[in-house]
Amino acid sequence: xxxxxxxxxxxxxxxxxxxxxxxxxxxxxxxxxxxxxxxxxxxxxxxxxxxxxxxxxxxxxxxxxxxxxxxxxxxxxxxxxxxxxxxxxxxxxxxxxxxxxxxxxxxxxxxxxxxxxxxxxxxxxxxxxxxxxxxxxxxxxxxxxxxxxxxxx
Amino acid sequence: xxxxxxxxxxxxxxxxxxxxxxxxxxxxxxxxxxxxxxxxxxxxxxxxxxxxxxxxxxxxxxxxxxxxxxxxxxxxxxxxxxxxxxxxxxxxxxxxxxxxxxxxxxxxxxxxxxxxxxxxxxxxxxxxxxxxxxxxxxxxxxxxxxxxxxxxx
DNA sequence: CCGGAAATGCACGATACTTGCGCCAAAGGA
DNA sequence: TCCTTTGGCGCAAGTATCGTGCATTTCCGG
Numbered sequence: 001x002x003x004x005x006x007x008x009x010x011x012x013x014x015x016x017x018x019x020x021x022x023x024x025x026x027x028x029x030x031x032x033x034x035x036x037x038x039x040x041x042x043x044x045x046x047x048x049x050x051x052x053x054x055x056x057x058x059x060x061x062x063x064x065x066x067x068x069x070x071x072x073x074x075x076x077x078x079x080x081x082x083x084x085x086x087x088x089x090x091x092x093x094x095x096x097x098x099x100x101x102x103x104x105x106x107x108x109x110x111x112x113x114x115x116x117x118x119x120x121x122x123x124x125x126x127x128x129x130x131x132x133x134x135x136x137x138x139x140x141x142x143x144x145x146x147x148x149x150x151x152x153x
Numbered sequence: 154x155x156x157x158x159x160x161x162x163x164x165x166x167x168x169x170x171x172x173x174x175x176x177x178x179x180x181x182x183x184x185x186x187x188x189x190x191x192x193x194x195x196x197x198x199x200x201x202x203x204x205x206x207x208x209x210x211x212x213x214x215x216x217x218x219x220x221x222x223x224x225x226x227x228x229x230x231x232x233x234x235x236x237x238x239x240x241x242x243x244x245x246x247x248x249x250x251x252x253x254x255x256x257x258x259x260x261x262x263x264x265x266x267x268x269x270x271x272x273x274x275x276x277x278x279x280x281x282x283x284x285x286x287x288x289x290x291x292x293x294x295x296x297x298x299x300x301x302x303x304x305x306x
Numbered sequence: 307c308c309g310g311a312a313a314t315g316c317a318c319g320a321t322a323c324t325t326g327c328g329c330c331a332a333a334g335g336a
Numbered sequence: 337t338c339c340t341t342t343g344g345c346g347c348a349a350g351t352a353t354c355g356t357g358c359a360t361t362t363c364c365g366g
Contacts, residue, residue, distance in 0.1 A: 014207035050208045054167035092304030100291035138253035151245030
């Protein structure tokens, strides 16, 4: 699939507002609503648009704390990764988890209601995990930008 | 605004699929479509749902590289933060930026097409910034989980 | 200059959303 | 106990939005 400037405009607009009407989209990208509909369908079909998600307000839901945790695992036994992946999958406080190159083995993006809930997660769940060797936390003080998605040009 | 179990079910479902039809939502949460519509509107009105966003496939768009960068700034002059905030705002490769407690001053979530584009960003943009004192990168090797949003219970 | 494939806009049938309405169940007062 | 009020619910009608067939235009390649 090859993307032209219309597609890029459409994708950019839909990242900002995925509930946009085809008519509004049409106005924004200078195309007819029907063409927007068709291009949208094609982009979804091609898997460029994976889906749509509601963005929720963490503040209004009482989730005041966000943190980035770097984790090192001990040992190198096989099954070590699968084991940690299961741990990640089973803990909804972990919103994102990446295996990374460099100093740490994994980086986790954590959401919690408050510092107590966060400390609880660290001390009752993460640290007791048998393969976790080291944990270093950075708590988010201020969000300068949080766009998710991808910048297209 | 107070949320009951229906609201939580609706929010959870809409985080997974924000383009869901009210009828589908109704079936999933055991409510009528009209009530789903009303509750949805109320949640949007209250700001609990901030909006909707299209999720794009980084892979299909040729954005193969993701990295987490920890940055330390030099000095403590006032205006230092505003300056760095402007830098962040002006660089679309930076998808998220957080000021954090702990070892680093800022954590950045970076997306780039490939290692070259990433290196270019580091050496031509980030490192030359006058207030950047130290930069430590971790490149994402594998994504175990990437949900964004918030887990409700 | 011409032919054809691809893309576009229009119009209309189909689908989904929204809201007025009557109903019901729970809480509180007489 | 009985009545009233209040809030939430489903149904159904009216309205907005979507998706597609079709004729037209645009853009290349020959």
